[in-house]
Amino acid sequence: METRKSNRVNRFFSLLSLKFRITPELIVEIISGLFFLLFLYAAFNKILDFQKFKVQLGQSPLLTDYAMVIAWLVPTIEILICILLYFKRTLVIGLYASFSLMLMFTLYIIVILTFAERVPCSCGGILEKLGWTAHLIFNIIFVFLAVVAIFLQGKFTLYKSRVKQAN
Numbered sequence: 090m091e092t093r094k095s096n097r098v099n100r101f102f103s104l105l106s107l108k109f110r111i112t113p114e115l116i117v118e119i120i121s122g123l124f125f126l127l128f129l130y131a132a133f134n135k136i137l138d139f140q141k142f143k144v145q146l147g148q149s150p151l152l153t154d155y156a157m158v159i160a161w162l163v164p165t166i167e168i169l170i171c172i173l174l175y176f177k178r179t180l181v182i183g184l185y186a187s188f189s190l191m192l193m194f195t196l197y198i199i200v201i202l203t204f205a206e207r208v209p210c211s212c213g214g215i216l217e218k219l220g221w222t223a224h225l226i227f228n229i230i231f232v233f234l235a236v237v238a239i240f241l242q243g244k245f246t247l248y249k250s251r252v253k254q255a256n
Contacts, residue, residue, distance in 0.1 A: 113241040117180075120238040124187040125174045127231070132167035133213070148207050151197070166190060181242055189236035195228040 135142045139160065146156035170190065173183030201208055202221055219227065 113244060117184075117238045117242050119163050120234045121174045121180060121184060121187075123234065124183075124231070125171050128167040128174075128187070128190075129171050131170070132164040135164040135167075149201070150207070151200065181239070184235055184242060188232065188239060191228055191231045191235060195225065195232055198225045198228060 100143055143156055145161040146159055147153050151157075152159055166186075167190070170183055170186045173179040175183075198221060202225065208221055
């Protein structure tokens with residue numbers, strides 16, 4: 090019975106991949122595109138409402154002293170990551186940078202939820218309606234997506250180099 094279900098599932102994904110040509114390259118492109126859109130939106134949202142962003146950072150128990158520097162640094166880094174993700178030559182660096190930034194945001198949320206006596210208001214934009222726990226889940230999903238993209242990109246690059254060596 091289990092084998093039969095397993096065969097059905099395998100057949101479904103085989104048909105799906107034949108119809109849509111789901112390849113590791115496509116998955117990496119989709120994930121990097123998601124990061125590109127996320128960081129571009131986040132950066133411009135912070136820049137367009139810079140005063141609000143700076144005030145929110147100032148309310149953070151961890152970031153108060155560095156609010157002005159971080160207010161400029163975060164959107165700048167997000168835009169730089171978008172540039173890295175846009176070009177094939179710098180895609181891997183962009184994926185690692187995306188992973189690193191999302192991991193830092195995730196760790197910050199964990200520290201705030203665990204140790205802060207009062208939790209400051211959350212970020213603006215699309216995620217403004219989310220609470221801190223939902224933000225944490227969102228970030229963990231994006232950290233996971235970055236790991237998947239880095240793994241697939243590395244696997245694909247290794248495969249391409251082996252094919253070149255064989256020829």
